[in-house]
Amino acid sequence: MPRLTPERREAKRAEIVAAARRCFSRDGFHQTSMPDIAAEAGVSAGAPYRYFASKEEIILTIAGDAFRMIFEPVQRLAAVTDEASIADLATASLTALSVETATDAAGLPVPVEELLRCAVQTWSEMLRNDAVLARATEGFDAVCHSIAGALRRSQSAGAIPATVEPEHGARVVMGLLHGFLLQRVAFGLTDAEGFTDDIRTLLTANRHGSHGEPMS
C-alpha cells in the first residue's frame, strides 16, 4: 500500500524532469550536477534516485522527451498532409517549431527553447551513449517515416515530383529542420520567416511558372 499514490509519484517525477531540463538547458548535461537538479526541484539530494537509477537515465528521459515534443507537431502535420509541396511541409514544420511553449506528457507547458537546447546537447550525447542514440534514432526514424508518408501522398496527388525518393526527401526536410533548429539556438538566428520564405522560393518558384528567370 504505497503512501504515494501513483499520481503523486508521477507528478514528482515530472517535477524532477522539469528541474533537470531547466538545469540542462541552462548549464549543459555535464555542468549540471545531481545536487543541482535536486536543488532546482526543491527536493533532497537522494530523491532523484528514487525515480531514476542514475543521471544518465535522466538524460535519456529528457533526450527522448525533447525529440518527441519538438517533432510532435511535425508528425501531426505530416499525418494529415495530402497534397502539400515539400515547401509547404517544410514551412509548416518550421512554423511548428516556432511556438513558445510545448506540452509535456503530463500536460504541463515546457518552453520550446529549453527543449531545443536539450536537443542540441543530445546530439553530442548520441555520439557516445548508445541508449541515447537508440532513443533518438527511434524518434528520428518515426518522424522521417511520417514525412515520407506525406511525401508519398503528395506525390500521388502530383504536388511533388515523382522522382523524389520519399525516404530521401524526408531526410532533406529533416535536415532543414535540424539545420534551422541549430541556427536558432546556437547561432541566435531566430528569424524563421526569412528561412522559410527562401525555402519556399527555392522549391516552388517554378510551380508558378516563371520566377527563376534571370533577373537582371
Add this chain to the structure above:
Amino acid sequence: MPRLTPERREAKRAEIVAAARRCFSRDGFHQTSMPDIAAEAGVSAGAPYRYFASKEEIILTIAGDAFRMIFEPVQRLAAVTDEASIADLATASLTALSVETATDAAGLPVPVEELLRCAVQTWSEMLRNDAVLARATEGFDAVCHSIAGALRRSQSAGAIPATVEPEHGARVVMGLLHGFLLQRVAFGLTDAEGFTDDIRTLLTANRHGSHGEPMS
C-alpha cells in the same frame, strides 16, 4: 634541452591537438580528461600545459579548427561559383564534406569523421561557452558570407530566382549542410548521394518547366 625550434614546437603542439581530437571524437569533451589526452599523445600529464593554458583552450582550438577544416572546401567552392544553381552549390558542398580526410594547418591529414564528431560537440559547447560561441559564429558568418556571394553571382547569371534573399539562401544552404552533417555522424546516414539527389530534384525540377520531371 635547449630551445625547441618553432617548427618542432608547432609539430608537438599539433600532435597534442591531434591526440585531443581523437579523444574528444571518441569520448566527448567532458568525458575526456587531460591525462587521457596526454596519454594519447604519449607525453606526460603536465606536457599539454606547456602548449595550452587550459583544457578549455584545447577545446577552443579544436572547435575552431574543426569548423575551418570542414567548411574550407565549401568556401573555396563558393568563391569560384558563378553560375551554379542552389542545387549545384548544395550538392557540391555536400560532396566536399564526403571526403575521408582533411588537411590541417600543418599539412597533416585529419579524418573528417573526427572533425564532424567534434563539430557536433562544439554545438553543445556553444550554448554555454562564450569563447567557443564567438569562434564558431565567426566561422559560420564567414561561410554564410561566401555562400551569399556565390548566390548573388548566380542571381546575376540568372541561375537562381531574383526573389531569393542571398543571406537567407545562404542560411538555407548551411542548414542543409549542418543537417546532413548531423545525420551522417549522429544518425549514421552516410549516404550523401540520396540526400543530394533529392535536393537537386526538389530544387531544379521546375527549371525544366514543370515539377515532376526527371532531373538528370
Add this chain to the structure above:
Amino acid sequence: MPRLTPERREAKRAEIVAAARRCFSRDGFHQTSMPDIAAEAGVSAGAPYRYFASKEEIILTIAGDAFRMIFEPVQRLAAVTDEASIADLATASLTALSVETATDAAGLPVPVEELLRCAVQTWSEMLRNDAVLARATEGFDAVCHSIAGALRRSQSAGAIPATVEPEHGARVVMGLLHGFLLQRVAFGLTDAEGFTDDIRTLLTANRHGSHGEPMS
C-alpha cells in the same frame, strides 16, 4: 542519514577544526593537504568541504580562533585592572599565556602550544592574505584597546606615569607578548619567569626610590 542536529553538526565541525589545528601546528598551513586534515579527523576526503568552503576558510577560522583564545585571558585581565603597573599587566598577561590548555568556543580543551604555533604562522599569512589580515588586525585592535583602557585607569590611579600614551603603551605590552610568544614557540624559550621577572625589575625598580627593589 537524516538531518544532523545543529549540536552534532557543530561538534563535527569542531573536530575538523581540531584536526586541522593539529596538522597546521605540526606541519604548517601549506605543508598540510586537505586529505591530511581529513585523515587526521578520521573522515573522508570530501567531508571537510561540507563544513568549510575551502582550505582558506579553515585557515581563516583557525587564525581567528587562535588569536581569540590566546588573548582572551589577557583581555579579561585588562578589563578588571584598575591600579596595576605596566609590569603587573605584562607579567599577568605573560603568565596567562603560560597555561597548558585553553578552551575553545565549544568548551573543548586545546593545547596552547598548538594555538601559539598557529598564531606564528598566521603572521606570515597576514602578509598576503587580506582576509586573515583583517581578522587578525581586528583581534589585535581589540586587545590593544582593552590594554589601553587598563593603562588609562592605572594612570588615573597613579600607578603609571601620566606621560605614557595609553595606545602606545598598549603596543609596547603587545610587543612584549608577541615577542615572548615567538621566543617560546620558535626559539624554544619556555621560561616565562625569567622574562617576566626582568620586565618587572626594569619597569618597577625605581618606583620605590631605587632600582632593584621589590615593588609590592
Add this chain to the structure above:
Amino acid sequence: MPRLTPERREAKRAEIVAAARRCFSRDGFHQTSMPDIAAEAGVSAGAPYRYFASKEEIILTIAGDAFRMIFEPVQRLAAVTDEASIADLATASLTALSVETATDAAGLPVPVEELLRCAVQTWSEMLRNDAVLARATEGFDAVCHSIAGALRRSQSAGAIPATVEPEHGARVVMGLLHGFLLQRVAFGLTDAEGFTDDIRTLLTANRHGSHGEPMS
C-alpha cells in the same frame, strides 16, 4: 678552468638571492615557485639549481641573511654600548630597524621592508624546518649575547639595576624588537617613535626620581 670567474659566479648567485627575496617578500615562501624566482632574476628555470641544491636552500640562505642584516646594526650598537640604560639600548635598536635600506654581504642595498617580511615568514618556517631553526637560533643567540654583554657593562657602570639578569634582559629587549618588527610589517604600525617614546618613559621615569616626569 671555469669560464665563470668566482666573482661573476658570486654576483649571479647574489642576483638570484635578491630575486628570490623580492618574490618571497611579495608572495611568500610557498606561493613563490622556482620558475617565479628564475623569471624575476631573468635567468633560465634551471639556473638557480646551479647555485642552490633546492628551494629549501634558497629559503635557508635568505632566512639567515635576513636575520643577519636586520640585527647587524643592533649588534654593532651593543658592542660599543657601555653605559646605556635598557631604554637607550632598545630605543637605539628600534631606530636602527627604521632605516630604509640595509646592505648585503656583497655590499648591495636591500630594502629593509623585504628583510622584515622575509623574517616574519622565517618564523613560520622555523617551526618545521630544522635547518632554518638552527640558523635562526644561532643568529638569535648571537644577538642576545651581544645585548647581554652590553647589559652587563651597563650594570657595571650602574646604568641599570644589578638585579637584572643580563640574559633575561637581553630576551626582553629582543622581545620588544621582534614585537615591534611584527607590528610594523604585519599590522602596518610603522610609527616607531610612539613605541620607543613609551619604552623610554616606562623604563626611565623612575631614574629621575619619580614617574610621570617628562623624559626628553
Add this chain to the structure above:
DNA sequence: CATGAATGAGCATTCATTCAT
C-alpha cells in the same frame, strides 16, 4: 656552463551515488 622542455607526483576540489536514520 646554460638552457628550458619534460616529468610526474601532488594538490584542492567536485560530485555521482549510497544508505543510516
Add this chain to the structure above:
DNA sequence: TATGAATGAATGCTCATTCAT
C-alpha cells in the same frame, strides 16, 4: 518513504626538479 550526510574516486592543474642538448 524521504532525507541529506558521507563517501572516495576522479579531475584539472601546478611545480620542484632533472637532464638532453
